[in-house]
Amino acid sequence: MSEEQRTCLECNEPIKGRADKKFCSDGCRNAYNNREFRDVNNLIRNTNRVLSKNRKILVEMNPTGKTKTTRDILVGKGFNFDYFTSIYETKKGGRYYFCYDQGYIFLDAQSIALVKKLEDLNNH
Template sequence: MDKKCLECGEKIVGRADKKFCNDYCRNAYNNNLHKDSKNLIRNINNKLKKNYKILSELNPEDKTRTTKMRLLDKGFDFEYFTNQYKTKTGNIYHFVYDLGYLMLDNDYFMIVRRER
């Protein structure tokens, strides 16, 4: 009984439990199998990277102020952040890795860098 590659259908030569004819077919099969979940993760990571880049550009030091409009103009997406920090006074900072922002009055934001 000849076994066939799960990806390309070629005859498999070698071990009895082998499922693919080569590494390319194995990788292609697994990439196709998980592509939907990988796309979701890739898209979220891209949005987080973009938000981080924007915060980095606007905050070259450890702390700065900016406007909501300036963030939006650069393409910042407020729905994507990695964690939140609530201060003792009740202020909530949203962080993208080590860069955070706090909404102030009149659509101003404080951008801070978490101490390392």
């Protein structure tokens, strides 16, 4: 009975070892998976970059944990309103948008209140 020769999915070199092995080395396995998941990884990396930048801007603009600013100021600093990690709805129907522990709520078309931590919202 002859055994079919298995080859590495990355480099096509012969594979030795377990019958279910798909790669000849960890390096080939990593290279293959990095290429296969590149688009997904780039999406996640880019999303995290925007969220991190948004949070950094909110921290910079809100050193005391509660302040007001304007939409134009945040946009001027590079803030992207399309990216946030969660939404908190108040009993009165207001919506706080959070980038991790830093949040904001629109007071009107231009004015924005900045807050820190979800626990702080219990006072509203």
